[in-house]
Amino acid sequence: MEQNYNTRRSFLKSLGVTLGVAGLGVSSGVLTSCSKVSSVSPEGKIRLLTPGGTLVEVDASQLTPAEMPSLTDNQKRGRLGMEGKSWVMVIDLSKCRNARQCMAACQNHHQLRPEQHHINVLQMQDAEHTAPYYMPKPCMHCDNPPCTKVCPVNATFKRADGIVLIDNERCIGCRFCIAACPYSARVFNWFEPRDAEKYEGVTYNIEANVPQKKGTISKCLFSADLLRDGKLPSCVSACPNSVYWFGDRNEDAVTNGTTKETVSFSKLIRDNGAYTLMEELGTKPRVYYLPPKNRTFPFEGELIEKGHQG
Amino acid sequence: MNEIKSPEESRKSLDRIFRDLTRSITHRDEMSRFWLFILVMFAIVGVWGFIIQIQRGLGVTGMRDYVSWGAYIANFVFFVAVSLIGFLISSTLHLLKIEWSKPISRVAEQVAIAAVAMAGLIIVMDMGRPDRLQNVFLHGRFASPILWDLTVVTTYLVISVLLFYLPLIPDLALLRDRLTGVPEIQKKIYTVLALGWKGNEEQYRLVTHAMRILMILIIPVGLSIHTVTSWLFASTLRAGWDTTIFGPYFVSGAFVAGTAAVVMVMFVYRLRYRLKNYFTHHHFDMMGKLLVFVCLVYLYFNINEFLVPGYKMRLHEGIHLRELFAGGYSRMFWFVQIAGLILPIFLLLFKYFRRPFPMFLISFLVLVASWFKRYVIVIPTMEHPHLPVQNVPDYFKHYAPTSNEIVILLFGFVGALIIITLLAKLFPVISIWEYAHQQGIDKKYLTEKPENQ
Ligand code: SF4
Numbered sequence: 001m002e003q004n005y006n007t008r009r010s011f012l013k014s015l016g017v018t019l020g021v022a023g024l025g026v027s028s029g030v031l032t033s034c035s036k037v038s039s040v041s042p043e044g045k046i047r048l049l050t051p052g053g054t055l056v057e058v059d060a061s062q063l064t065p066a067e068m069p070s071l072t073d074n075q076k077r078g079r080l081g082m083e084g085k086s087w088v089m090v091i092d093l094s095k096c097r098n099a100r101q102c103m104a105a106c107q108n109h110h111q112l113r114p115e116q117h118h119i120n121v122l123q124m125q126d127a128e129h130t131a132p133y134y135m136p137k138p139c140m141h142c143d144n145p146p147c148t149k150v151c152p153v154n155a156t157f158k159r160a161d162g163i164v165l166i167d168n169e170r171c172i173g174c175r176f177c178i179a180a181c182p183y184s185a186r187v188f189n190w191f192e193p194r195d196a197e198k199y200e201g202v203t204y205n206i207e208a209n210v211p212q213k214k215g216t217i218s219k220c221l222f223s224a225d226l227l228r229d230g231k232l233p234s235c236v237s238a239c240p241n242s243v244y245w246f247g248d249r250n251e252d253a254v255t256n257g258t259t260k261e262t263v264s265f266s267k268l269i270r271d272n273g274a275y276t277l278m279e280e281l282g283t284k285p286r287v288y289y290l291p292p293k294n295r296t297f298p299f300e301g302e303l304i305e306k307g308h309q310g
Numbered sequence: 311m312n313e314i315k316s317p318e319e320s321r322k323s324l325d326r327i328f329r330d331l332t333r334s335i336t337h338r339d340e341m342s343r344f345w346l347f348i349l350v351m352f353a354i355v356g357v358w359g360f361i362i363q364i365q366r367g368l369g370v371t372g373m374r375d376y377v378s379w380g381a382y383i384a385n386f387v388f389f390v391a392v393s394l395i396g397f398l399i400s401s402t403l404h405l406l407k408i409e410w411s412k413p414i415s416r417v418a419e420q421v422a423i424a425a426v427a428m429a430g431l432i433i434v435m436d437m438g439r440p441d442r443l444q445n446v447f448l449h450g451r452f453a454s455p456i457l458w459d460l461t462v463v464t465t466y467l468v469i470s471v472l473l474f475y476l477p478l479i480p481d482l483a484l485l486r487d488r489l490t491g492v493p494e495i496q497k498k499i500y501t502v503l504a505l506g507w508k509g510n511e512e513q514y515r516l517v518t519h520a521m522r523i524l525m526i527l528i529i530p531v532g533l534s535i536h537t538v539t540s541w542l543f544a545s546t547l548r549a550g551w552d553t554t555i556f557g558p559y560f561v562s563g564a565f566v567a568g569t570a571a572v573v574m575v576m577f578v579y580r581l582r583y584r585l586k587n588y589f590t591h592h593h594f595d596m597m598g599k600l601l602v603f604v605c606l607v608y609l610y611f612n613i614n615e616f617l618v619p620g621y622k623m624r625l626h627e628g629i630h631l632r633e634l635f636a637g638g639y640s641r642m643f644w645f646v647q648i649a650g651l652i653l654p655i656f657l658l659l660f661k662y663f664r665r666p667f668p669m670f671l672i673s674f675l676v677l678v679a680s681w682f683k684r685y686v687i688v689i690p691t692m693e694h695p696h697l698p699v700q701n702v703p704d705y706f707k708h709y710a711p712t713s714n715e716i717v718i719l720l721f722g723f724v725g726a727l728i729i730i731t732l733l734a735k736l737f738p739v740i741s742i743w744e745y746a747h748q749q750g751i752d753k754k755y756l757t758e759k760p761e762n763q
Contacts, residue, residue: 115701115703115706122697123700137697146547149454151451152446152454152456152460153450154451155449172437172440172445173442174436175378175438176456179378179546179692182546182547182695184696184699190368191369192367215368215439216438278696
């Protein structure tokens, strides 16, 4: 699972496999991040606590021991990123019906309180008479990130594979990065994080930013821990409406989180007139949007408060 | 400088000057004790608020994910601003060979030291993890404006302390030799701090020389400290902060706040320590003119800052400016502009208002407005990010400081006042030897032991 290089095929294949296992909640990713062995029963079954908080029982023989990287190893590899990759996300606004399953999955994965969003589905209206639409907004993982520039301690940084990550073991909580981010992508742990007791003693996984820590920053990480296991980010797989495409720009392939269909990234954004958010700021986002055209469902949100059109 | 006096005359007037200018040290009454008591009480409450904040998290403040910098940052900017007066009065005016400002130098340095020291503390109190302060040294990234700020703030503090201390040395020797009626330990402190000053030509030459170097050094440092502070904002992409004139805009605003602060301290000293003949009408008159001058410069930058974007009303700038001119922040905005800028300029054009008491009142108004000015710079911009604020509780959308936050904010003020009070209780508030020199008293009388001892 640690292979740094994946062909397009093996990426898809491992995706299928891990999806199967994910149902059991015992894929290595879960193990490495934060499951605890509860007990071993006589028949060789093992009970595990998944990150979602449910107990599952699996046959011990099915398990491969996952290596728990030490904190420093984890931080080191988390800083390097995955070699040869260049992650991108494409969000199809014509499909988004505000199901918000992405938000829920994300909050579960990253130990977030209900008001903390790594991804937030916004109701948008660009100008007075234009049509309103829903816009999921994760971190843009900019290639010219304003947030990492201002960090005084290098606690937030850009990896070679394009992901902007946070080291909450180092963050001093100055919140300069929040002020610098034009996409409001960052959240802060103003209090003890959600379920702090449950995560006590769990080794920090920098690629999931779990456990969260009081007084430090958090934000979308493209589920870097899942990517390492060959899986798609939580929000992408959680969407029931085929909104998200995710993949590797180097391989020119993106996979749809709902249909699992894989297509050419460049063709997808070319054919659909993709754009990036506030490109005039020069931040060079890695998240691309397909315009909200030809929608077959009504917009049911409230109309936008005045003066808040983005 | 007055004409040379006879020896008796010199000795007599030196004694008088010494008595007057050490009154702040020797003078002890209920009032001073009460004053210190109140300050310490407030400080304790502030520390207690800070402990609660450490325990529960920064969530005890009104800040949330959108308005993630609140009144603490406004307070920080305010104190950095006030501290700039030190460099304006005790360095720039000195180098320009302006005479009237000399007796005010020490007050300006007191204010500068107190303000910049508190600014440093306030920024630590704003951190989510003050326990990780060492990371700034372990992992400091020099590309971050915070590091620049840290560097210049500490440098400024060091130079200001030196600028306070060096011209104090001859005075310390005087205190060592002449002061009576203070505890032994205090005398000891003077003796140690006086560094065995004898008052010969060589020593004076050294002090004057070192002072000159410091006065020149502090100019770039002083300018950078507030310029860099303004870059904390200007280096972001937010409407209202994303402008190129923030550096000079902040620096000129700082002079307004600092001048007002110095006038207030001068007035209190004049009253409490009966220094009418030292902080004279002339001084207040000149400080009034200085205040008008810096206000005019600041007004010029304000016009630039608001008129140009206000003319264009680009989307986000427009939202921001509408909020200031006519929206939720309009009352605060217009109070700041009128009370802190227009009114003082107008009133201080008249000589009548450049007298001590009216100056005190006007300065108070200016200082209050200066604080709210920083508030209006920091908070409205944060309330209006580029993207709509949605799916969060309502109290995320508007910021107001909580009571816990307010006691920590007040801590900044009482902390600064405690520092100023202690400095005034320990050291003369006007340089005795420089003043004596200005009065035409020869240096040799300074080293004489007074006969009546
Ligand atoms: S809040 Fe943390 S991550 Fe953000 S700039 Fe400050 S130290 Fe860096």
